């Protein structure tokens with residue numbers, strides 16, 4: 001029997017980690033990316049091509065068993081083309097929803113989730129009116145192609161209207177209530193092709209300058225609140241006929257979870273699962289899209305994750321600590337770029353935070369170097 005072949009649209013670190021997990025199951029991966037140095041190409045067959053090149057996409061799909069995505073802004077038309085040749089998981093509707101924040105909020109709201117108060121902004125006058133009328137602070141976001149805090153501008157008073165418009169005007173926009181959240185929580189689930197859904201423990205996330213900095217799991221979340229959110233998520237996934245891993249990001253405020261956005265793919269906040277859960281999110285995504293039984297999502301204990309953003313300290317330094325698992329993506333260091341992460345699996349409750357802080361200080365030291373270098 002020939003080996004199954006998994007196609008992945010996008011060749012970044014998520015594609016790389018999916019391919020590594022697939023290889024363990026005897027599955028070969030082929031990734032599609034415009035960049036000849038896409039980092040998933042180190043561990044999978046890389047096909048270089050533009051997402052607009054329909055015949056190159058068709059050639060890429062020849063011989064694949066299934067195709068998935070590794071970044072949510074993959075052009076919908078490219079995913080559609082791929083889906084005409086080979087099963088696309090998750091499906092086109094789920095991919096399209098996550099590409100428009102307004103549409104996404106509508107879907108989240110219809111699934112029963114509370115969401116931050118928001119409205120569409122289509123002109124400078126819309127923005128002026130909304131800012132005059134609404135309680136501040138507000139966060140103006142592009143509806144499309146925003147990630148890692150890109151395409152966002154805070155509006156704290158009417159004085160911020162013109163600069164925010166100068167930055168983002170011309171794009172379809174969403175004006176969000178600035179939420180004074182207590183914590184940011186993500187819920188990551190995986191739905192198999194038979195409709196079975198399993199959930200990873202809740203994850204607490206800290207962002208810096210819009211980029212994920214740390215994740216910790218399992219995060220304590222009120223049992224009733226969690227059960228309700230999981231039921232709502234399952235209904236949404238059933239309605240979409242979703243297959244694969246999905247992440248939902250929430251703001252927790254006064255015990256209430258407000259759904260901010262969804263990612264129809266494996267997610268940075270669940271990178272800890274590689275070392276800290278019985279089955280990693282990457283393996284479970286591969287299992288789901290290939291129609292295989294899902295693995296246990298149970299945490300082995302407590303795990304923390306810190307992203308390496310911009311640059312990494314010397315590898316030897318990170319490898320000194322036995323409870324630290326280093327994951328480098330083979331990407332060139334550049335300010336603001338995610339080039340790796342470290343997972344910390346620490347049983348001892350008293351020393352966890354000390355370990356996270358010590359690692360944080362080491363990573364911040366190396367990031368400061370890149371910031372300084374511009």
Ligand code: AMP
Pocket residue numbers: 116139146147148149150176177178179180184207210249260261
């Ligand atoms: P997003 O691209 O929507 O995930 O936003 C990136 C980060 O910006 C979030 O993880 C939050 O830290 C922050 N953020 C986004 N929307 C809001 C909001 N409505 N209120 C407060 N902070 C926000």
